[in-house]
Amino acid sequence: MPKLAYLGPEGTFCEAALRILAPDAERLPCANVSAALDAARGGEADGAVVPLENSVEGAITVTLDELAWGEPLLISAELLLPVEFSLLVRPGIGLPQIKRVYTHPAAITQCRNYLARELPDAVVVAAPSTAAAALEVSMPGSPYDAAIGPAIAGEHYGLFELAARMGDRDDTVTRFVRVSRPGPLPEPTGADRTSLVAFLRDDHPGALLEMLSEFAVRGVNLTRIESRPTGDGIGRYFFHFDAEGHVGDARVGEALSGLRRLSDDVRFLGSYPRADRVSPQLKSGVADPDFAEAAGWLARIRTGQA
Amino acid sequence: MPKLAYLGPEGTFCEAALRILAPDAERLPCANVSAALDAARGGEADGAVVPLENSVEGAITVTLDELAWGEPLLISAELLLPVEFSLLVRPGIGLPQIKRVYTHPAAITQCRNYLARELPDAVVVAAPSTAAAALEVSMPGSPYDAAIGPAIAGEHYGLFELAARMGDRDDTVTRFVRVSRPGPLPEPTGADRTSLVAFLRDDHPGALLEMLSEFAVRGVNLTRIESRPTGDGIGRYFFHFDAEGHVGDARVGEALSGLRRLSDDVRFLGSYPRADRVSPQLKSGVADPDFAEAAGWLARIRTGQA
């Protein structure tokens, strides 16, 4: 039974993600992303589950920077988790009894319409996290009647889910990844993703265009590009890429080798099944058999065969 | 005398930036970036000064998203401000008297070495902002003996600067921009920058490569590229670009027009003098006279002249 660190405390969306990605794992809540990744690096845990990006907020930059700069870790799985808020109450409490609501400010913002419609007179108070809000509300004698948070927080703290999916935008999604210390990669499934980080050799105009060309020429589509500062001053960046395919695919391997030759440093962050199971639309001539045929041909012409 | 909103409270790095960008302006501190930009939009202020990116933390995403989605504003100036921390005390206090230090956690992190070396026995307590820490320390009877913050916070709250540039990385820089409602652009200076936002028409593979090609073909270098989520789900992004040159330059104008034709939407965010005064290295054939010569030639051949 593996032990996985995650962004705690108990009751977070991150825990919900972990429980889907690894239902049987032992869970180790950590105070922040860096601590969770350090637990995986140091062996305190066998791996970690952390958020990578959110469909509204964008990249979780602490995760990007940790994966780029810290001791190497590899992504082995990903999950797209809808960010759905529930109204959590002590058993026996109904809507009319709710006078004071406790939750994180982000949840207040995202549930504004529900609150205005269903609880127009309730006082809403800011909590440090949705999990902390649920814990507080679960205490006998709490001054708060309800918390807003993930359903999983209700489960943890013995609260009743009075309303579900109460956010204004229930299509918001957070992408979580499972990482572990370097080791054998997940097998290719035909619908995989490869993550990596590349540092430009010299930051000349057109350098990003050159990097993108390494992928494009081999027919490898990119699904995400993020620039991050190198720390060496405004205008100096490195890049996170997510590419379609598995590093074991010939086209992906050759593209990564091309990027490696072009870059000061490339850090491979893993190949793993896509959460959305979408297989890439390959242009002509870039499937593995095409590479194998061309390699055979090259070997022949190099020995002077017709 | 213009009135400029900024990210307050008094004593922030943002105020320091504003005072350099517009020494004579009346200053309107605001609670957050959105409030400062709304003050500029609504006419409460004539403009605003806000942070855009930091050389270590990266993009200030709230600023990027506000400029992309809110009522249009144009950048008219930029400033690169070193993030330098000072040790601020009530007059009469020296190092030996400092038992308790109050500051924002980011400053604690960045001044770790100084604190370990010079104040190994001091207790360091987290404050909501460096400006708030300075205000607190300035109060008679404060339990804190020193604040860490920008020098300007000391000026504001009557504190003495006992040490300057005490951060571990005093090369950290924040880029601030001055924005205002749409209106006449700053004149080209020969060392300008143009900012814009582009939304892909349809998010096909290679779309970013196509956008970069519009710049590259006209010899326009990009100095910054940021992807941001459109909010329509993981994997859907729009892009912020900073390009060398002024929209009045022929090559920049043609590149922007090309981007416009290629994109669902392009929002122009302004052309303004570069803070670093660096003029672009132009490749052959892309200066304004080259465009003028080619336009004259095109007009002639269209009428059938040799």
Next chain:
Amino acid sequence: MPKLAYLGPEGTFCEAALRILAPDAERLPCANVSAALDAARGGEADGAVVPLENSVEGAITVTLDELAWGEPLLISAELLLPVEFSLLVRPGIGLPQIKRVYTHPAAITQCRNYLARELPDAVVVAAPSTAAAALEVSMPGSPYDAAIGPAIAGEHYGLFELAARMGDRDDTVTRFVRVSRPGPLPEPTGADRTSLVAFLRDDHPGALLEMLSEFAVRGVNLTRIESRPTGDGIGRYFFHFDAEGHVGDARVGEALSGLRRLSDDVRFLGSYPRADRVSPQLKSGVADPDFAEAAGWLARIRTGQA
């Protein structure tokens, strides 16, 4: 009634092309392509019809070089003429009477199967041209019984067409163009072609790729590319291009301007209706209204409008 020079003598495929392109024109046969073009340049004729390329033999290099280097001429029309051979005899002669055949060696090669099948015992003698062969055969007392040549040669010299389309490959096609001194261009028809010649500014690696990119970025497809030596030594070339569209189209005009800025010299050779009437498949954003919309937008943002 215009007077057009052409590659003579009377009875050539070139005359056949001229009679289709300009049925009412007065015809001036010339000894070679250079002479025909010089007649157009010097005013002896109002224009000329010359071959540009053949679907089997390739470019007619003398035409390419004359158009690139000589006094400027503009192409105003093109024609694709099938190269079809006929068996031409004096009236009264039938297959059994044919003992000796006279024609140009190229025609012997291309009619090999017909000759082996229908005239296995005939002696075939090489003539300087198919037109000369027809003239010879038309003479009373000629030692030859039949000529092989274009049907038009039979008409000219009073011969009877005993067999038509006797070549082994009757899908061979020659492309002829009508040229004249610079003057107003043919109106755009929506299915046009533009011809031009470009000399590289400096012959650096990737120069051709850059030139092709000028077209590709504006969505202008090329239908023909020919390299020709500049005469300055092996490895120095200039390029002939045929592009889809009319120079009056915004995308074509901008691409040509881009090429002009990139090149040491660009010579425009004309925009004219395509013989095959094929309209280009335009990618999104490159039609004239797209350019007009983008130009309007650019004008607005340059004055600081939102």
Next chain:
Amino acid sequence: MPKLAYLGPEGTFCEAALRILAPDAERLPCANVSAALDAARGGEADGAVVPLENSVEGAITVTLDELAWGEPLLISAELLLPVEFSLLVRPGIGLPQIKRVYTHPAAITQCRNYLARELPDAVVVAAPSTAAAALEVSMPGSPYDAAIGPAIAGEHYGLFELAARMGDRDDTVTRFVRVSRPGPLPEPTGADRTSLVAFLRDDHPGALLEMLSEFAVRGVNLTRIESRPTGDGIGRYFFHFDAEGHVGDARVGEALSGLRRLSDDVRFLGSYPRADRVSPQLKSGVADPDFAEAAGWLARIRTGQA
């Protein structure tokens, strides 16, 4: 002692090229390029020397088409031979005695200035080839007093070289290649050239741009590009390429493999030392050690090593 076919008769520039490329070879003159190549294919000769291009006339298309379509042959060497004309006379004849000159029309054109200056009153008569002219002049009782042709023709036919380098443009150069049946390639020298032919899979817009990108991305420069008709109608072409480097170089091998995957057919025409001994200027990251390092890295990350 190898036996090499060449474009005869004796005394041609092609023989001169052969004698430099293979001084000890037995020589087999052939009536035309096709015959010389067929002699090499069929085993009548061990190889052939034929012209490939001329710095003024351009490609020798019969050679290009024979190498593309016929039984495969590989280029193993190249030579750049200046096209220099000599005035060849029977012993004892001086300039004043020359009344009638015999030579090929191309030589008449290229020696126009010399003839006007030195032999203004001589009659110049057209011969079928410069070698035939030399043979004729060598005959006792010939009506001609002098031939114009390559020095080698004088040697062959016992003529005296009265003047050398008499052409108006003595910088004209013809590139000859030595070809043979497929077999081991010449070793890489660091200054090599690779020739090949590529047929587009489907003739879509941008296909040539894609092919050029396969070379450009790997930093392989092209020194020659020729389009030739496929024979399937106007507008259908295939391409001859000369690239810098040897197929044994990693970057060239990978570029050719990429082209192979992209194309309907690629025919390798050989890797051989450049006549001009120019080594390529490699961009960063494309030398063999760069490829080897990247391949090692790829192997490591594929097994999940950091």
